[in-house]
Amino acid sequence: MNAYPALAVRGATKRFGAVLALDDVDLEVHHGEVLAILGDNGAGKSTLIKCISGVHKLDSGEIEVDGVPASMASPAVARAAGIETVYQDLALFDNLDATANFFAGHEKAVPAWLPRGMRWMRRRDMARSSSELLDRLKIRLPEKASTVGMMSGGQRQAIAVARTAAFASRVVILDEPTAALGLRESRQVLDLVLRLRSEGCAVIVISHAMDHVMEIADRAIVMRRGRTVGEEVPTPENRARLVSLIVGGEV
Amino acid sequence: MHDIQTTDESGESNVEVPRAEQQQTADPGSAAPVGPTARDNEVSVTKLRLVGALLVLLKLGPVLILLVLVLVMSSLSPVFATSQNLGNVLSQSAVIAILAIGQLLVILTRGIDLSVGSTLALSSVVGATVFGSTGGGALTVAAMLGTGAAVGLVNGVVYVYGKLPHPFIITLATLSIARGLALGISDGQPIRNMPGIVTDIGGGSATWIASWLPNSAFLVALVAIMVSVFLSRVVWGRWIYAVGGNPEGARSLGIPRSAVLVSVYVCSGVLAGVAAIVTSGRLNAGSPTFGDLAELDAIAAVVIGGASFLGGRGFVSHALIGALMIGVIRNGMNLLNIEAYLQLIVIGVVIVLAVESDVVRGRLENRFRVMKGAAA
Numbered sequence: 001m002n003a004y005p006a007l008a009v010r011g012a013t014k015r016f017g018a019v020l021a022l023d024d025v026d027l028e029v030h031h032g033e034v035l036a037i038l039g040d041n042g043a044g045k046s047t048l049i050k051c052i053s054g055v056h057k058l059d060s061g062e063i064e065v066d067g068v069p070a071s072m073a074s075p076a077v078a079r080a081a082g083i084e085t086v087y088q089d090l091a092l093f094d095n096l097d098a099t100a101n102f103f104a105g106h107e108k109a110v111p112a113w114l115p116r117g118m119r120w121m122r123r124r125d126m127a128r129s130s131s132e133l134l135d136r137l138k139i140r141l142p143e144k145a146s147t148v149g150m151m152s153g154g155q156r157q158a159i160a161v162a163r164t165a166a167f168a169s170r171v172v173i174l175d176e177p178t179a180a181l182g183l184r185e186s187r188q189v190l191d192l193v194l195r196l197r198s199e200g201c202a203v204i205v206i207s208h209a210m211d212h213v214m215e216i217a218d219r220a221i222v223m224r225r226g227r228t229v230g231e232e233v234p235t236p237e238n239r240a241r242l243v244s245l246i247v248g249g250e251v
Numbered sequence: 252m253h254d255i256q257t258t259d260e261s262g263e264s265n266v267e268v269p270r271a272e273q274q275q276t277a278d279p280g281s282a283a284p285v286g287p288t289a290r291d292n293e294v295s296v297t298k299l300r301l302v303g304a305l306l307v308l309l310k311l312g313p314v315l316i317l318l319v320l321v322l323v324m325s326s327l328s329p330v331f332a333t334s335q336n337l338g339n340v341l342s343q344s345a346v347i348a349i350l351a352i353g354q355l356l357v358i359l360t361r362g363i364d365l366s367v368g369s370t371l372a373l374s375s376v377v378g379a380t381v382f383g384s385t386g387g388g389a390l391t392v393a394a395m396l397g398t399g400a401a402v403g404l405v406n407g408v409v410y411v412y413g414k415l416p417h418p419f420i421i422t423l424a425t426l427s428i429a430r431g432l433a434l435g436i437s438d439g440q441p442i443r444n445m446p447g448i449v450t451d452i453g454g455g456s457a458t459w460i461a462s463w464l465p466n467s468a469f470l471v472a473l474v475a476i477m478v479s480v481f482l483s484r485v486v487w488g489r490w491i492y493a494v495g496g497n498p499e500g501a502r503s504l505g506i507p508r509s510a511v512l513v514s515v516y517v518c519s520g521v522l523a524g525v526a527a528i529v530t531s532g533r534l535n536a537g538s539p540t541f542g543d544l545a546e547l548d549a550i551a552a553v554v555i556g557g558a559s560f561l562g563g564r565g566f567v568s569h570a571l572i573g574a575l576m577i578g579v580i581r582n583g584m585n586l587l588n589i590e591a592y593l594q595l596i597v598i599g600v601v602i603v604l605a606v607e608s609d610v611v612r613g614r615l616e617n618r619f620r621v622m623k624g625a626a627a
Contacts, residue, residue, distance in 0.1 A: 075503060091500035093493050095563035104493050105504035107486045117487040117507070150620050 004067030094149030154185025344578030361562030371542030379537025403520020453532015
């Protein structure tokens with residue numbers, strides 16, 4: 001395991017016009033750790049992860065990946081640094097199958113001297129890799145050949161998470177991964193998160209579901225009005241304290 | 252039972268309950284609800300199969316309709332099934348098929364290309380003019396394909412980089428401009444004579460196999476195979492589907508969305524040039540009136556054939572089947588002496604049915620997904 005945190009954010013500040021969306025926020029997440037970011041709507045959670053994944057640019061503050069300073073100028077830069085984000089809309093292609101979704105934009109194809117788009121796809125290669133990935137993450141799909149549009153919410157979420165796992169070497173960020181899911185499907189996604197952790201990924205989860213946070217997160221930070229207002233190990237005993245931090249009451 | 256179809260949650264609970272009960276049937280407390288819920292579960296599995304079967308039927312629909320059409324026409328008209336007439340159907344469908352394959356590429360990206368009929372006319376006039384002044388066969392073909400590519404490039408570039416909300420308007424504009432240019436260049440008159448290579452492709456037949464088999468049918472087959480392989484095996488083809496399935500997602504994953512969009516309009520334009528070769532070859536002329544309303548036939552063929560008008564779903568086979576359906580309907584009704592206005596009405600009705608079945612398919616898929624999520 002690495003001595004440096006997989007991802008460290010220091011003094012992150014972001015303004016949208018007159019609104020101070022992030023105010024001197026610090027955050028660290030280590031390899032093999034699940035960090036939950038809690039907070040009410042408008043607390044700045046989404047802005048924070050968008051700054052980390054290169055969608056927004058910080059006004060001031062530093063981001064370090066494995067101890068190396070990085071400027072997240074665009075989503076592509078963040079991905080190249082090993083940070084993958086699953087947003088709530090999942091960015092899946094409903095008209096393509098699971099394998100095509102995994103490799104969308106990263107298709108395995110030959111020959112290398114041709115421009116990327118003109119290469120011949122290695123479809124069996126991609127199918128094999130996708131089976132291996134699904135096995136490794138213990139994701140079961142009824143028919144791998146069917147399009148993702150035909151799959152259930154949990155399967156879709158699992159595919160989106162698995163896609164990040166396939167290409168993320170360091171940090172996986174999940175925005176409300178269980179928000180739209182039923183009980184059993186949430187279970188599958190939570191298991192998947194734990195498996196990513198055991199593989200050494202650093203995982204950042206934004207969630208409103210306190211039960212899920214207690215179950216999978218090693219640490220939780222609470223944000224309110226753009227500031228970090230507390231950090232706790234989420235346990236049932238701490239639950240009341242976390243909730244009061246989120247809503248802003250006194251303990 | 253209604254709830255299963257509308258929400259994930261209730262579908263979930265519907266299966267959860269009997270499962271839990273199977274494990275604890277000894278518990279008398281849970282005995283009461285076993286009957287109804289277990290039966291509901293069975294019904295939902297039957298329904299799942301039913302919906303699945305309906306989906307398969309809808310997907311096969313266009314092929315089945317084409318088969319039925321062919322059978323009905325052959326039984327109603329003794330002439331229909333003759334090889335001579337089938338050759339006619341193929342050659343009449345060739346132009347629609349080629350345009351429809353180009354249109355398919357555009358529709359896969361959620362777009363539309365209204366300009367292909369006018370592009371065909373412009374391309375044929377340019378070709379006839381080039382042949383008239385130079386006499387070069389290869390040069391004529393290159394000019395015709397180049398004209399198509401140029402119109403397509405204008406469509407794609409203005410749509411993408413002009414940040415238009417939809418390609419409808421720009422292709423409507425080039426529909427008008429290309430027709431106007433064709434009329435201007437030709438002075439409104441057909442220009443006689445095309446090079447041998449063009450007349451062979453458009454008007455010749457494969458006498459070495461069967462005299463009734465038109466060469467244009469082979470050209471269609473060649474184009475179909477090339478585009479089909481491109482779509483299924485080449486990365487760019489996969490990207491066309493990705494852009495159609497989720498334009499924003501494609502961009503965020505590093506797929507060059509703008510270039511993909513421009514490329515499909517260029518392909519559609521080039522194929523309009525190919526269709527111009529077939530048309531002007533058959534009639535040995537270039538004319539500004541060629542391809543009138545052909546864009547509508549091409550769009551209709553794609554939709555009737557079973558590709559989704561909403562983008563992302565469809566294969567070359569859909570365009571071919573749709574083109575053949577239109578060809579068979581036109582040819583058959585001509586043979587049966589049915590008046591032209593009725594043909595228009597029939598094709599219109601078929602279009603409505605096809606689009607409606609696409610919508611129904613989308614809803615069934617959604618329901619199938621929810622039910623499967625519940626039954627998984």
